[in-house]
Amino acid sequence: MADPRFEKASALVYDAVSLNRNSTRNILHTVGFRQIDSVSALDELEAALTAQDYDVLLCEVTSADGDIVGLLEKIRRSELGRNPFLVIVATAWQTAAATVKQVLNAGADDLIMRPFSIRQLQDRLRVHASSRKGFVVTSDYIGPDRRNDPSREGSAELLHVPNSLKMKAVDDMTAEQANAQAAREIAKMQKQVALERMKRDGFQLGILATFLEEGIAPGADENLLRADTAKALSLASDLMQRAGDAGHRSVADLCQAMSKALTAIVDSVERPKNVQLVGQLALAVQVTLSPDQTESDHVAEMAAAVSKIRDRGRGY
Secondary structure, three states, rough: OOOOOOOOEEEEEEEOOHHHHHHHHHHHHHHOOEEEEEEOOOOOOOOOHOOOOEEEEEHHHEOOOHHHHHHHHHHHHHOOOOOOOOOEEEEOOOOOHHHHHHHHHHHOOOEEEEOOHHHHHHHHHHHHHHHHEEEEOOOOEEEEEEOOOOOOOOOOOEEEEOOOHHHHHHOOOOOHHHHHHHOOOOOOOOHHHHHHHHHHHHHHHHHHHHHHHHHHOOOOOOHHHHHHHHHHHHOOOOOOEEEEEEEEEHHHHHHHHHHHHHHHHHHHHHHHHHHHHHHHHHHHHHHHHHOOOOOHHHHHHHHHHHHHHHHOOOOO
């Protein structure tokens, strides 16, 4: 594969510190970028992402406050900007492991510690242009696959998302060709991501239904039951909204019925009957969204997941 050439690619730099921001711009220019914008505030970052398509975002996250982490999550969820799959490289000074985890869990492709050299950044960008990781979609994560253990089981499908940086830096498309192709592929992939998110939410609702059944048993922890019910209600509400937006009317109707049953559980109305109904409706959601799998397949998959959760312990 040809060595990436970045002169056709566009980059956006966010850093509140002008010295660091200018340093990052200079390094990008040295490695070949010629279209580089920079911003110093989060509102400017949001405005830039809304107004223009970029191939890579370099984002300072040293503080790792809720605003910047939430902004990265919004990008990946297609709630900010026109390209939820742009390459995101977070930059930071030495920081806590918890902060690193928080940033990567927001969907960043990479995190590079300052001070970094021209070679370090160039090597990272080469990897993301030439051999970027596939994305996974779960109920609470959209981003590069970080499952490092090859023996680890996981049902999340690996998605090969559009990479406009590769189109321009490796495939040698013109900026116009790459932007047009990326727009087509992004629209198609957004539909697939939306479907995967709905599938994962349906799966999570099925798992919660199992725990709700345990939660109404004599002597069970009422606080845990409340927490499980609240989480299921939130998931059912979100899934109903997304299903309606995506034209999955039958799934939206199932979620509406599920919300009524969950509310009845909260109100202590016919709990055994409504817990059973939640489980049936969650299974119906999964079968509707994944018709290639049988009910038995879904039940077995949920049972395996519940077993793993029990093994590692539950917690909120």
